[in-house]
Amino acid sequence: MPYTAEHKLKSKERILQSATELFCRFGFDKVSINQVMKLAKMTHGAFYAHFESKEALYKASFLQTLDGSSSGRLAKAPFSIGHLIQLAHNLLNLRALSEQTRPSPENILFNEIGSDSTEIRQLYEKSYLGVLKILEKRITALSKLNKLSFVANQKSIKERSRAILASLVGAVAIAKSIQSEDERQRILNAAQNQILSLLGVSELSAD
Amino acid sequence: MPYTAEHKLKSKERILQSATELFCRFGFDKVSINQVMKLAKMTHGAFYAHFESKEALYKASFLQTLDGSSSGRLAKAPFSIGHLIQLAHNLLNLRALSEQTRPSPENILFNEIGSDSTEIRQLYEKSYLGVLKILEKRITALSKLNKLSFVANQKSIKERSRAILASLVGAVAIAKSIQSEDERQRILNAAQNQILSLLGVSELSAD
């Protein structure tokens, strides 16, 4: 048997690293297999010895680092309104997002909207449901600690979580699609204030 | 000079018709020049005698029917809370949107999120600003008629309009990206209730 046992593993790992880096920076569509393989110091043909397809690569890259994602960390972190606000703030901070070097549910949520690929859409749904669940948990926990200013039953918590996510995704999608820096800030701010108000926190001044 | 004067015009018009139909149904990325030209009963090569690029075709298709768009009609329609609610309802109704046969700002807003093409992004921004302005106008008009339940100054109207649009775009984007019909309805409903509450209307029961 040629090659040491770990040779292929190392190659695959290199491909995965390259893919993660490029996908996070540019998104699924704007990254080519060729780019990934060049960064991994191989030629394009070798790719299919390691992955079924480009989608499979994306999925692998996503799943590999899921645990280390900020929402993963957040799910385990102690509860506080401050943390929730920080979540919103992080998600709304486009620069931080685009500089992220690990794929994460939030990352997919904002980067892979409207993909034609069934597999990417499945990851999208998974990410959406995951982030939604985290939001619900945190809001529930806060409400049990009587830290929220609204009456929180299960239904209203679920509805608020969905409304928050819709605002987040919409504002970020719009912000990423328009040129005007001013308007970008305004829509992100409007969404942030709306989210804070959904959490029962009074509005902050424009950042 | 060969061909009657209007021959080319008619061909161009046929291309435009085909493009409008296909783009509205499937969006920019999922439609090929070949498809458009086949529907227009020509071969792909003829395309570039009529349009600079695929983007130019999209733009032309968009601009051609802009006046007839629903947001155009809505901007001229009489003001009422009912109309505003209907706007939100229409925008949230995915089926109606996807069956639309004319391009419209709303259509672009939901179909062309995150496009790589600079030209499509410019149309996106234009559409966003247009719909935003319409929202602001209508909310302002309603507030002057004292029909709203919140104190409406210019700033809060602008902020509310942005928050509404973010919710709309986010909810529709998510709804289009996920498989579960249940969750689709829930996120759309959450967004709708949120929008109604931003307008000062009490929540409706789930549709």
Add this chain to the structure above:
DNA sequence: GTCTAAAAATTATCTTGATCATATTTTATA
């Protein structure tokens, strides 16, 4: 009525990216 040349349309070609098939290189072990 025919002929002609500019306009319109078709067909062939180029490019890039995903995918696949074939060829080549690599290296553990017989």
Add this chain to the structure above:
DNA sequence: TATAAAATATGATCAAGATAATTTTTAGAC
């Protein structure tokens, strides 16, 4: 040291956008 299976590389195919080269069309000159 030779070998063969595994890993990688090279080259081909296919689709889609874009261009080039070629053919078809027909208004208007004769």
